[in-house]
Amino acid sequence: MFESVAVVGATGAVGTIILKLLEQRDFPAKQFTFLASARSAGSTLKFKDEDYTVKELTKDCFAGIELVIASTPDDTAAEFLPAAIQAGAKVIDESGYFRMKPDVALVVPEINPDAALNAKGIISSPNCSTTQMVLALKPLHDAATVKRVVVSTYQATSGAGLQGNRDLEAGSRAHLAGETYEYKAFAHPIAFNAIPQIGSHKEAGYTSEEMKMVYETRKILGDDSIQISATCVRIPVSNCHSEVIMVETERPVSPEEARDLFSNFPGLTVVDDLGNGVYPMPSTCDGSDETFIGRIRKDISHPNGLTFWCVSDNLRKGAATNAVQIAELLAKHR
Numbered sequence: 071m072f073e074s075v076a077v078v079g080a081t082g083a084v085g086t087i088i089l090k091l092l093e094q095r096d097f098p099a100k101q102f103t104f105l106a107s108a109r110s111a112g113s114t115l116k117f118k119d120e121d122y123t124v125k126e127l128t129k130d131c132f133a134g135i136e137l138v139i140a141s142t143p144d145d146t147a148a149e150f151l152p153a154a155i156q157a158g159a160k161v162i163d164e165s166g167y168f169r170m171k172p173d174v175a176l177v178v179p180e181i182n183p184d185a186a187l188n189a190k191g192i193i194s195s196p197n198c199s200t201t202q203m204v205l206a207l208k209p210l211h212d213a214a215t216v217k218r219v220v221v222s223t224y225q226a227t228s229g230a231g232l233q234g235n236r237d238l239e240a241g242s243r244a245h246l247a248g249e250t251y252e253y254k255a256f257a258h259p260i261a262f263n264a265i266p267q268i269g270s271h272k273e274a275g276y277t278s279e280e281m282k283m284v285y286e287t288r289k290i291l292g293d294d295s296i297q298i299s300a301t302c303v304r305i306p307v308s309n310c311h312s313e314v315i316m317v318e319t320e321r322p323v324s325p326e327e328a329r330d331l332f333s334n335f336p337g338l339t340v341v342d343d344l345g346n347g348v349y350p351m352p353s354t355c356d357g358s359d360e361t362f363i364g365r366i367r368k369d370i371s372h373p374n375g376l377t378f379w380c381v382s383d384n385l386r387k388g389a390a391t392n393a394v395q396i397a398e399l400l401a402k403h404r
């Protein structure tokens with residue numbers, strides 16, 4: 071039980087789901103505070119049938135707060151979250167700013183809960199495209215040691231926050247009406263298009279989003295030897311990221327064994343019946359806290375290769391659900 075919890079970025083795409091989850095899962099806390107920028111300060115949020123006024127995030131707003139769950143842009147997290155730690159709060163952060171710092175725990179509760187329990191400072195939640203992939207890799211890695219991964223993502227517009235979905239809707243309407251629309255969250259039109267760049271150019275022709283999948287996966291699995299090549303693509307789907315994941319393991323893993331490993335791992339659900347046209351899709355996974363796997367097959371191009379399709383709600387397990395699960399873990403072990 072926590073006395074007092076603050077949700078930072080409570081008005082955003084992720085923050086809104088965090089509120090829903092805290093309410094639905096009856097998170098054990100006595101007092102809640104909801105924070106956002108000066109733009110939303112003074113607006114009202116409904117939580118557990120009560121009206122709460124959104125307060126402005128400042129460096130001195132953390133007095134008396136025991137737990138902070140934050141989902142803001144990186145620069146906001148960098149500026150304000152150290153003040154929360156200084157004020158004595160536990161901090162769970164969705165942003166990318168702290169994740170790879172050596173003293174920061176990067177946590178998926180099904181995989182490395184101890185990292186959260188032993189954390190001295192900020193606990194980061196991984197990038198959404200990493201979380202679903204690492205959940206799928208973990209049982210394979212434990213059983214047969216993952217050596218190499220080639221992953222291609224098909225990422226939803228909600229991954230770019232509330233503005234991402236506003237752009238998808240308004241851009242699609244404009245496109246159908248033969249009008250122009252000025253996109254704010256994307257550098258190119260996303261309606262009726264696919265954009266093979268998420269994040270900025272980072273290194274060796276890869277983007278920042280792609281390199282997050284490399285470094286974050288190694289950190290969470292505690293194995294720097296895993297070779298990963300990612301291509302991240304934004305597609306005109308409003309919610310749920312999809313991924314084609316091709317894995318090379320130390321010994322061959324048959325599709326039947328993989329199905330068993332996935333089915334027995336917490337948070338994973340196998341939906342796989344190609345003959346009957348049954349597999350996970352964004353439209354069927356939207357709103358679920360599970361990560362779904364289908365199209366499981368032997369990679370016919372490699373003796374130790376396995377290929378599958380993985381879909382997860384990026385706002386839920388890719389962000390809010392993961393953060394709330396970490397918070398529940400901390401509450402349970404207080």
Ligand SMILES: NC(=O)c1ccc[n+]([C@@H]2O[C@H](COP(=O)([O-])OP(=O)(O)OC[C@H]3O[C@@H](n4cnc5c(N)ncnc54)[C@H](OP(=O)(O)O)[C@@H]3O)[C@@H](O)[C@H]2O)c1
Nearest residue numbers: 079081082083084106107110141142164165229231232389
């Ligand atoms: N969307 C995803 O699928 C996803 C998945 C994993 C991680 N993340 C990460 O989670 C974070 C939030 O993403 P989002 O998709 O929820 O974005 P979003 O919809 O744009 O929401 C951003 C939130 O941050 C607040 N904020 C922005 N600038 C602020 C400032 N200067 N001071 C205080 N609050 C400020 C906004 O408040 P206002 O309403 O006042 O503007 C809003 O509540 C990002 O770091 C993102 O990379 C997102």
